[in-house]
Amino acid sequence: MSHHLVELKRLGHVYPDGTAALSEVSLRITHGECVAVIGANGAGKSTLLLHLNGCLVASSGEVRVGDFPLTRATLPQIRRTVGMVFQDPDDQLFMPTVLDDVAFGPLNLGLPPAEAEERSRDALALVGAWHLRDKPPYLLSGGEKKRVAIATVLAMSPDILVLDEPTSGLDPFARRQLMALLKDFRHTRIIASHDLDLVMDLCERTVVLHDGRVAADGETRELFRDDALLAQCRLEKPFSMQGCPVCGVVRRIA
Amino acid sequence: MHMADALLSPAVGGTMWAVSAGIIVYCSKKVTDELDERKVPLMGVLGAFLFAAQMINFSIPGTGSSGHLGGGLLLAILLGPHAAFLTIASVLVVQALFFADGGLLALGCNLFNLGYFPAFIAYPLIYRKIAGARPGQLRLSVAAIVAATVGLQLGAFGVVVETASSGISSLPFATFVLFMQPIHLAIGIVEGVVTAAIVSFVHRARPELIGAAARPTVTPGQQSLRKLLLAFLAGAVLTGGLFSWFASKDPDGLEWAIAQVSGEAELKGPEQGMHATLAALQERMAILPDYAFRKTDAGGQGNGGSDGNGDANPESRLGSSVSGIVGGLLALLLAFLIGFLLKRRVHRMPRAGGLS
Amino acid sequence: MASIESMAANFRRLDQFARADTAMHRLDARAKVMATLAFIVVVASFDRYTVAALLPFFIFPIVLAALGKLPTAYVARNVAVAIPFALAIGLFNPLFDQQVLFKLGSIPISAGWISCLSIVVRAVLTLSAALILIGVTGFPAVCEALERLGMPKVLAMQMQFLYRYLFVLIEDTRRSARALELRSCGRSPRLPTVASLIGFLLLRTWQRADRIHMAMLARAYRGDFHSRKVGNFGSGEVAFVAGWLVLFGLLRVYDASQLLGALVGRALP
Structure with missing residues (x-):
């Protein structure tokens, strides 16, 4: 169980041009948690996520996944454990067809083609995209691309899913579909998003980033009641917690 | 300009394929050895970028015409010669396959003209020498313009040499040179100006990019250049050798040609070399047509224009070429008919399958 | 702008054709690549005044297109676009090669016109063959075939990337170009x-x-x-390649047009 744990210790990151994107970020996420990372544009959400599977290297501090610190030696193992879904699915779907793409990871793990295909089929079936298997990525809709991108990661059977803006650019129906899908997962999930209603719906815990630092870390509903915090971090209440513009009734949230 | 299949003989096309394939293998090894695997997606995406960028036209000041980016030199500056050559190769392959730009046989020529010259001559020997390590705006522009111009001049000259040595086009060598080089001088200058503008834009926005990508290849690139030049020289000697061999066995072009068209190869064809063999072969096969043809001709004289030729010219040449043309058109018709029937069968098959 | 859109549309179209499922599509890509390359080399190997003997070669692109269900009009239109380029160079031939070969009625036909015609016929043959190869195989499969036939892996991978991101970048460029166009008030x-x-x-x-x-x-x-994918270069593929090679060989050695013309000539009178 303990290897599903994600721990950041005083993580700091400075980009080559001198911008400090993260400083002193400490977090501890345990097995099965669904944690949202929210914050204004440029608060450091994406930078934070990119550290979780070693796409970026920490300038200071430490990233631990499971019992291992993230180092060059543990990188392959950690990349198997942490599945990363990028914001723009076009960056993630780079193979000629959907099935080729989903099978890319398992084949890299050294699985024989038949087994890789079986895993890919399971992953595609799970996100409801098996019927798209022979399509090239450019023929997919935004929602389909997103689901296939998630399947490419699921095919690696990760324990931890990291998603960057999973609902950006989706129509309301595709967004609902995707949220239902994410809700069903039993993985540890770390989701960066501006979609605060999604955060309300899916994540019991939320981390608020502001200027590269952790401004708050706690129960999602508690955080969204803190008007001062939200204003300071350039955030708003989710629509579901705001008054109805027509009848003025605020939905009760227990 | 792209070299085209239609202007190319297999000997020239094949030789250039071999030369370009050699450079490809060499560059692939180089890129793999550098272990800069980050470059592979970068190269692919930059190839796609080049395609997209070529679609943007701009007006050329003072001429009223418009142009677009070629990009060979730009890629070399961004990626270094080896990765740039491979990227240009992939772009040319896509162009050949999708847009009928050039063609598959001409791919070797085009790679050499549009890939080798900018990546291995213009960039390392001219651009880098003029621009130096930290070029100012002026120096960078001068370097890009000179390098692009030289690269395109060499490329254009390549087209001329390849066309002339193929012998499909009748353009005299000197005329073609006088036609191609000045045009490509203008194109080269425009290419240089655009390249310089883009490079200095990137230089201002992300200075680390230009240095970073080209750096690993600088030192080995300089060393291996000599080897590559040697390989090129060897290729050229090989090509020359092949040609002189072909040429020496080739009878006087026009005579042979008339013989071909008139169907009199059997009578006038030279009795030596490869073409003699071919002619002999053709003669053996051609007994029937020849015989039939004479009969036709005799019949034609009697009937007066049964082959649609009012003159009823007894000259056998015409009769033969007419029979060739008629036969050719028939063959074409037959081919289309076969295609049509096949298509109907293909269309019908799934339905039949559905019924059973 | 129009060209960007038509280019993107063209890619999609061809890609769509390539995803059809016919016997021609199912054939291992290597067989089709090999036959097409052989075809192009044989066509190019005729000397410059050959016209009639080239015409029977149309059988190859026509049969492939028919079996692969490629619309003739589509192929014709795309090849037609390229003909002016072949003509641009070919038209120099009548200028420089004015020797009269024969007279058609009272019109003298010079060798230059024949070789110009030959260039155009070659262009149509070779270009349609390449286009049809993509249309019945698909670009990714052609890349894979080339890799298995010995093309370096780096180049094959890179070509796959290029093809994949072409669609994305064309879209990207189209947006930028449109924004530019909207603000440049009709000027270039x-x-x-x-x-x-x-x-x-x-x-x-x-x-x-x-x-x-x-x-x-x-x-x-x-x-x-x-x-x-695992390769399946079976007996069907061998027969396909061998069959075409034999046909190309025969058509190269025997002038089928002359034969046919003579036969007809003998039958008529």
Whole structure:
């Protein structure tokens, strides 16, 4: 169980041009948690996520996944454990067809083609995209691309899913579909998003980033009641917690 | 300009394929050895970028015409010669396959003209020498313009040499040179100006990019250049050798040609070399047509224009070429008919399958 | 702008044809690549005054297109676009090669016109063959076939990337070009403007490449592409290649047009 744990210790990151994107970020996420990372544009959400599977290297501090610190030696193992879904699915779907793409990871793990295909089929079936298997990525809709991108990661059977803006650019129906899908997962999930209603719906815990630092870390509903915090971090209440513009009734949230 | 299949003989096309394939293998090894695997997606995406960028036209000041980016030199500056050559190769392959730009046989020529010259001559020997390590705006522009111009001049000259040595086009060598080089001088200058503008834009926005990508290849690139030049020289000697061999066995072009068209190869064809063999072969096969043809001709004289030729010219040449043309058109018709029937069968098959 | 749209549409069209399922599509891509290359070499090997003997070669593209259900009109239109380029060079031949070969009625036909015609016929043959190869195989499969036939892996991978991101970048460029067009009031944009537009595109592309690389690393990429497909170069493929090779050989040695013409000539009188 303990290897599903994600721990950041005083993580700091400075980009080559001198911008400090993260400083002193400490977090501890345990097995099965669904944690949202929210914050204004440029608060450091994406930078934070990119550290979780070693796409970026920490300038200071430490990233631990499971019992291992993230180092060059543990990188392959950690990349198997942490599945990363990028914001723009076009960056993630780079193979000629959907099935080729989903099978890319398992084949890299050294699985024989038949087994890789079986895993890919399971992953595609799970996100409801098996019927798209022979399509090239450019023929997919935004929602389909997103689901296939998630399947490419699921095919690696990760324990931890990291998603960057999973609902950006989706129509309301595709967004609902995707949220239902994410809700069903039993993985540890770390989701960066501006979609605060999604955060309300899916994540019991939320981390608020502001200027590269952790401004708050706690129960999602508690955080969204803190008007001062939200204003300071350039955030708003989710629509579901705001008054109805027509009848003025605020939905009760227990 | 792209070299085209239609202007190319297999000997020239094949030789250039071999030369370009050699450079490809060499560059692939180089890129793999550098272990800069980050470059592979970068190269692919930059190839796609080049395609997209070529679609943007701009007006050329003072001429009223418009142009677009070629990009060979730009890629070399961004990626270094080896990765740039491979990227240009992939772009040319896509162009050949999708847009009928050039063609598959001409791919070797085009790679050499549009890939080798900018990546291995213009960039390392001219651009880098003029621009130096930290070029100012002026120096960078001068370097890009000179390098692009030289690269395109060499490329254009390549087209001329390849066309002339193929012998499909009748353009005299000197005329073609006088036609191609000045045009490509203008194109080269425009290419240089655009390249310089883009490079200095990137230089201002992300200075680390230009240095970073080209750096690993600088030192080995300089060393291996000599080897590559040697390989090129060897290729050229090989090509020359092949040609002189072909040429020496080739009878006087026009005579042979008339013989071909008139169907009199059997009578006038030279009795030596490869073409003699071919002619002999053709003669053996051609007994029937020849015989039939004479009969036709005799019949034609009697009937007066049964082959649609009012003159009823007894000259056998015409009769033969007419029979060739008629036969050719028939063959074409037959081919289309076969295609049509096949298509109907293909269309019908799934339905039949559905019924059973 | 129109050209960008038509180019993108063309890619999609061809890609769509390539995803059909016919016997021709199911054939191993290597067989089709080999036959097409042989075809082009044989066509190119005729001397410059050959016209009639080339016509029977149309059988190859026509049969492939028919079996692969490629619409004739589509292929014809795309090849027709390229003919002016062949003509541009071919038309010099009548200028420089004025020797009269024969007279058609009272019109003297010079060798130059014959060789010009030959260039056009060659262009149509070779270009349609290449286009049809893609149409019945698909670009990714052609890449894979070329790799198995010995093309370096780096180039094959790179071509796959190029093809994949072509669609994305064409879309990207189209948006930028449209924005530029909307603000340039009908004038053709100036060079510095275009240079910075292309520069921006380049930077965006570069960042995208970095992200793609990260996405690949995140899925255990270590510099190798593994293929899911196993080759099936069976007896069908061997027969396909051998059959065409024999036919090309026969058509190269015997002038089928002369034969046919003579036969008809003998039958008529």
